[in-house]
Amino acid sequence: MPERKVIVEAEVGLHARPAATFVQTAAEAPVEITVARPGGEPVNAKSILSILALDVRHGEAIVIRADGDGAEQVLDRLAAIVSGP
Amino acid sequence: MTTVLAPVTGSVVGLAAVPDPVFAEGLVGPGTAIDPVRRPGRVLAPIAGVIRKLHPHAYVVVGAGGRGVLVHLGVDTVQLHGEGFRLLVAEGRPVRAGAPVVAWDPAMVEAGGRSPLCAVIALDAPPGAVRPLVAAGPVRAGTGLLSWDAGC
Numbered sequence: 614m615p616e617r618k619v620i621v622e623a624e625v626g627l628h629a630r631p632a633a634t635f636v637q638t639a640a641e642a643p644v645e646i647t648v649a650r651p652g653g654e655p656v657n658a659k660s661i662l663s664i665l666a667l668d669v670r671h672g673e674a675i676v677i678r679a680d681g682d683g684a685e686q687v688l689d690r691l692a693a694i695v696s697g698p
Numbered sequence: 699m700t701t702v703l704a705p706v707t708g709s710v711v712g713l714a715a716v717p718d719p720v721f722a723e724g725l726v727g728p729g730t731a732i733d734p735v736r737r738p739g740r741v742l743a744p745i746a747g748v749i750r751k752l753h754p755h756a757y758v759v760v761g762a763g764g765r766g767v768l769v770h771l772g773v774d775t776v777q778l779h780g781e782g783f784r785l786l787v788a789e790g791r792p793v794r795a796g797a798p799v800v801a802w803d804p805a806m807v808e809a810g811g812r813s814p815l816c817a818v819i820a821l822d823a824p825p826g827a828v829r830p831l832v833a834a835g836p837v838r839a840g841t842g843l844l845s846w847d848a849g850c
Contacts, residue, residue, distance in 0.1 A: 625776060633725035661727060662766035662821040665758055666750050
């Protein structure tokens with residue numbers, strides 16, 4: 614399954630605006646997308662509750678996985694959000 | 699249907715009044731905001747459930763059917779690193795609706811140059827699923843603030 618491992622660069626971590634933008638972008642894609650800490654339990658990338666509960670801090674790595682048509686493109690967009698300041 | 703209680707006493711001003719576009723534009727989800735009375739107080743659990751995530755300035759309670767409600771105390775208050783906030787429960791603990799979760803002083807937040815507006819968000823709710831029980835004006839902590847329709 615296509616995946617991206619990225620470091621969260623936003624000072625606030627995957628919270629507030631980065632989290633909202635991430636979930637909104639994921640929700641628009643017609644494929645299943647998950648997020649996990651490396652080796653951790655994957656959660657639904659389209660759920661703001663799941664992402665806030667995952668509580669990823671600045672400097673932490675996450676693995677984003679997607680499967681299906683357009684998976685590579687949506688992974689690129691999500692990776693760009695996470696690795697942006 | 700889930701009734702979401704007001705976590706603080708104050709005046710309902712709506713999300714659009716929050717001076718943070720992430721909330722004001724509804725990016726985090728539908729909900730409302732309360733301008734809290736400027737006195738030290740305890741912030742309550744908006745629904746019965748489990749404290750899924752607890753920060754000094756924000757917490758999420760997950761209730762029946764996996765519905766999560768976010769309470770966010772003030773704008774940019776993450777920068778305070780917990781100063782002026784006291785946690786009254788532990789993350790992962792069950793709470794009843796209206797139970798105290800955090801103690802804070804909105805006047806102190808405001809004195810530090812930040813808005814003390816308290817945002818209450820129905821996480822992952824479609825926009826039409828959430829109705830205000832108090833659209834604007836006075837609200838007392840622990841009374842009905844939002845109604846979250848069944849099945850959404």
